[in-house]
Amino acid sequence: MKCTFVKLASIIGLTLLSQNLRADTLVGPGGAFQQWTAAVLGPASAPTYTSPAHPGPYWNNFSGDGPTANIGWCLVGSGGCAIATPPGAINYYGTATGAAVQNMAFQNSGQAVTVSLVGQLTNQLGTAANPGYNVFGWYQINPDGTIGALTPLWTSKSDAVGQAATFTPNGSYGLYLENIQSSTADYFWFMNSTGNKSVGGTAQVADTNQHFAIFNGTPGQFFIGIDDTNNGNQDYNNMIIELANAPEPRTFALVGISLLVFGFFAMRRNRTAIEPQV
Numbered sequence: 001m002k003c004t005f006v007k008l009a010s011i012i013g014l015t016l017l018s019q020n021l022r023a024d025t026l027v028g029p030g031g032a033f034q035q036w037t038a039a040v041l042g043p044a045s046a047p048t049y050t051s052p053a054h055p056g057p058y059w060n061n062f063s064g065d066g067p068t069a070n071i072g073w074c075l076v077g078s079g080g081c082a083i084a085t086p087p088g089a090i091n092y093y094g095t096a097t098g099a100a101v102q103n104m105a106f107q108n109s110g111q112a113v114t115v116s117l118v119g120q121l122t123n124q125l126g127t128a129a130n131p132g133y134n135v136f137g138w139y140q141i142n143p144d145g146t147i148g149a150l151t152p153l154w155t156s157k158s159d160a161v162g163q164a165a166t167f168t169p170n171g172s173y174g175l176y177l178e179n180i181q182s183s184t185a186d187y188f189w190f191m192n193s194t195g196n197k198s199v200g201g202t203a204q205v206a207d208t209n210q211h212f213a214i215f216n217g218t219p220g221q222f223f224i225g226i227d228d229t230n231n232g233n234q235d236y237n238n239m240i241i242e243l244a245n246a247p248e249p250r251t252f253a254l255v256g257i258s259l260l261v262f263g264f265f266a267m268r269r270n271r272t273a274i275e276p277q278v
Contacts, residue, residue, distance in 0.1 A: 022109040023220025031101035033091035038076045044068050058100040059213040063235035065121045071225030071236035083119040093214045100210035104191040108169045112246040116164040119240030126157030132181045133157035141172035147195045179228045207231045220245035
C-alpha cells in the first residue's frame, strides 16, 4: 500500500511539475524580474516615493487615491489599497535601474490563460458624474511584432472585482486598456507602450509611458497593475489583474486516473485482507 501511495504521489507531482514547466513567460528588451521589499515603500505615516533622491521601482509613485494606495501597497496588503489575497513583495519586471521596459510581451506556452480582476481603484466607471470608463482586453502579437486584433474582456462600467475570463492565445500576446472619455476622446494603452494612441477630435496626444506594471508570483502567475490616465501619476492601481495559466484538461484527467488507480489498489488490498484463509 505504501509503495502504491508513493507511486501515486509521484504521478501527481510529475503531472503538476510538467504543468509549471510549460508556464507562460514575460519578455522585453532590457528587462528582467527585479527584487524589492516592502521597505521600498517606507512607513505608512511617511511613504517614500521613487525620485532622483530615492531611486527605486518605476511604479512607486504618489497616488491620487491616497498616499499608500499605489500598486506596491496593494501587493503587500497594507495602506490604502486592499486586494483579496495580496501576494506580497513579489518581483517586478523592469530594468536593472528600476525603470519601466517599454515593450513587454507574454510568450504563450500552449495553455489557456485566465485573467481575473482582483482590484480596481478608479473613478472611470461610466456614471453620470464620471462618464469615462475602461475596457480591458488582450491582443495577439503579429509575426512582425506589431499589435494585432484587440479582444475586449470586460469594462469598468459594468463589471466589478471578481470578474474573470479565459482565452487561448497563439504565440506572443499582450494586454491592453482602453479608456473611453467620450465619443470624441478615446485612449489605448498597451504593454508595448510605443503603440499607445488616442483617437477622437478632443483627445490629447497619448503619452508613451508604460501603463502596465507586471509582477511575477509562481510560474505562470502574474499580478498586473494598470494606470488608466493620460500623463497621470502612474500609481498602477486603476485595474489590478491576476493572470495565470488555466490547468489543461489532460492534467485533470491524469490526476483523476491516478486517483482511480490508487482506489483500485486500496480496494484490492482491503478485499485480500478480509478474505478468509483456507
